[in-house]
Amino acid sequence: MLSDRSTPSPPTYDLGVSIETRRKLLDGALLALREHGVAGVSARSIAAAAGVNQALVFYHFGSVDELLSAACITVSEERFTNYGQRLAEATTLRELLDLSRRLHEEETAEGNISVLAQMLAGARTNPRLAEATSQALKLWTSPVEATLERLLATSPLRDVLDVPSLARAATATLIGLELYQGVDPAGADSAFSTFEQVAVLVEVADNLSPMAKRALRTILNRRKPR
Amino acid sequence: MLSDRSTPSPPTYDLGVSIETRRKLLDGALLALREHGVAGVSARSIAAAAGVNQALVFYHFGSVDELLSAACITVSEERFTNYGQRLAEATTLRELLDLSRRLHEEETAEGNISVLAQMLAGARTNPRLAEATSQALKLWTSPVEATLERLLATSPLRDVLDVPSLARAATATLIGLELYQGVDPAGADSAFSTFEQVAVLVEVADNLSPMAKRALRTILNRRKPR
């Protein structure tokens, strides 16, 4: 962000207010998705959440799917910057784990994981949503992937646990837990703790003595699936 | 199953064909849910999939939500029997893991995991679906939970990895991966392999020498979250 300039100019350039409206629609889409889910989201419910006219959905984005796609990608891009910087600071698996928990709590509280989960559910039967969600998900996994890659660079687990796959598996688990939350909040919380305990197991394995590491690698490779 | 009796009697008691129709509707609901997702499922799409009249949805189940709920619970109950028996045969974590993979492949192929995922997505904004999905999910986790409980009875991991939570975490992961499959099939596959590798890590930890087990337990307890 550049430092502010003199006069209290209006928030945007005011090209006929269109940019503000686009912004409202993008936010409204996320709000509606969180409130009604992919099953209940519509041009009307989005417009209501955005506080604008329903016809503007089609004027600015052409269709509801297109708006949902744009909203999902936009929010992911905005979050991505924040993520990358904070994850770059982690120097051990333990720090990464602690940081991940905090980031996950933030995103869950803001409803962004919920948005992703709903988009993924819609993506199963809607190619347009699938395309957009795929892009959005890459934005979320890539900083985690980069961090893992860095921290596991010298680990014996590296050629047993494929790093990109590990990042994806973790992402999938967090999304699964988000959905689980809706039907069993207490159970989802304790499941989350257990997920973390298992992650600690990875960390422990990574801190083994050189001899123990070699032994572990042998065992894991012997049982490598597929 | 009792052994068959003499005459080739009709498949059901034929109380005006109603039971057959109910069955068709239940199957149709699952089919429609798999094909159109929770966002696109409707009384009409279900009736089409079932090959019956649309009005019968309301005659037999009162509402679409009610039918979806019944379908989800019914398919889970039917699967539950199969599961319980096969899981009871596992005598080691390794066997449990292999069996789980096979069961998961079967259920994914039949589209049952997809149904569960779509129901969970809908459940986030629909209390009726939430109630039903909660019941259905318990049917899936409980046999896994019982098996884990049995196999980990004497494990040092037992008071660190809460067994019911472990079963839930695994379920959530499988559901998350199912959704991931829709936007990145190759990525989801490799993520699944990694999930299994991590599971093997649990198994390895469980096979440690008594002394190593104690040391591990100390580490894990020290880092117990929350």
Place this chain on the structure above:
DNA sequence: GTCTATACAACGATAGAC
């Protein structure tokens, strides 16, 4: 760019003939 008005399809749900 934004609004009102409207076309038209699909939705849940019910009434009534069979």
Place this chain on the structure above:
DNA sequence: GTCTATCGTTGTATAGAC
């Protein structure tokens, strides 16, 4: 129990006034 027919609502999408 099952069907046809239909009501009222809500959905996407567009035309045209402002």
